[in-house]
Amino acid sequence: MRQAFACALLISASLAGGAAFAQTPGAAAGAQCSNPNALGVTRTVEIDTTGGPGFGFEHFKQHDFLRNNEVILTFDDGPWPTTTKVLAALADQCVKATFFVIGKHATYYPNILRQMAEGGHTIGSHTWSHAALGRKNISPDQAKEEIEKGIAAVNLTLGAEAAPFFRFVALQHPPELVTYLGERNIAIFSTDMDSFDFKARRPEQVVNAVMNKLKKQGKGIVLMHDLQHNTADALPELLKQLKDGGYKIVHMRAKGTVKSMAKYDDMLKKEAKLPTVDQRPTASVVRTVE
Numbered sequence: 001m002r003q004a005f006a007c008a009l010l011i012s013a014s015l016a017g018g019a020a021f022a023q024t025p026g027a028a029a030g031a032q033c034s035n036p037n038a039l040g041v042t043r044t045v046e047i048d049t050t051g052g053p054g055f056g057f058e059h060f061k062q063h064d065f066l067r068n069n070e071v072i073l074t075f076d077d078g079p080w081p082t083t084t085k086v087l088a089a090l091a092d093q094c095v096k097a098t099f100f101v102i103g104k105h106a107t108y109y110p111n112i113l114r115q116m117a118e119g120g121h122t123i124g125s126h127t128w129s130h131a132a133l134g135r136k137n138i139s140p141d142q143a144k145e146e147i148e149k150g151i152a153a154v155n156l157t158l159g160a161e162a163a164p165f166f167r168f169v170a171l172q173h174p175p176e177l178v179t180y181l182g183e184r185n186i187a188i189f190s191t192d193m194d195s196f197d198f199k200a201r202r203p204e205q206v207v208n209a210v211m212n213k214l215k216k217q218g219k220g221i222v223l224m225h226d227l228q229h230n231t232a233d234a235l236p237e238l239l240k241q242l243k244d245g246g247y248k249i250v251h252m253r254a255k256g257t258v259k260s261m262a263k264y265d266d267m268l269k270k271e272a273k274l275p276t277v278d279q280r281p282t283a284s285v286v287r288t289v290e
Contacts, residue, residue, distance in 0.1 A: 042070070071214065
């Protein structure tokens with residue numbers, strides 16, 4: 001029920017011509033920083049995704065563009081209610097990150113996805129349903145559907161084209177899908193250091209995992225998950241330690257955007273059930289009175 005209802009909200013909102021949140025270089029970079037002591041963003045890099053370049057030294061060795069003490073923060077699996085806490089911590093420190101979004105979750109929480117874009121963050125995709133595409137029981141067509149439905153869901157929810165950035169679930173990179181993404185001109189992101197925050201039982205474990213790896217490697221793309229409560233709780237302290245440690249935040253954005261394919265747009269629209277005229281958020285429709 002939640003999936004059908006969420007899809008109805010996303011499709012009807014798109015057709016109603018709601019606000020669009022572009023991911024192009026000229027898009028708004030979010031509110032001006034009001035914290036004079038913030039960690040902030042040291043520099044912004046633009047990624048040309050032609051041919052599907054790969055990033056993250058766990059799997060791709062070709063492109064090394066970070067300088068010593070530079071860090072890129074990336075988050076997988078949102079949007080989720082915990083994402084709002086992540087966004088608040090980033091905003092407090094005037095930091096921009098890259099989010100690899102699950103298509104289904106975009107339909108569940110469209111307003112949170114739009115908050116990501118409003119904050120000036122870069123939004124890529126992370127499949128439709130968090131399927132590990134390296135599994136033997138997934139056919140090539142099913143794998144492509146996972147990729148393309150995820151892209152379509154994010155674009156329809158944003159009302160604009162997202163960044164042509166993709167991260168494989170479980171960092172499994174089937175060669176034929178790497179080739180497919182290259183043909184689609186979509187960059188692939190692994191990581192330089194995985195926080196393994198999904199294994200953490202306390203926020204301080206997330207902080208320690210990231211900082212210890214940074215001290216060893218000196219720089220890198222960090223992988224975290226914005227749906228993990230411990231990560232959301234850990235982020236203010238992590239950002240503080242990054243600043244105290246002299247690390248600099250780099251923000252990535254794409255030179256272009258990714259177009260969804262009509263076949264998968266139509267697939268999502270067919271799944272939408274009874275879209276309504278009313279587009280108010282639930283908090284404006286339902287309130288506790290007793």
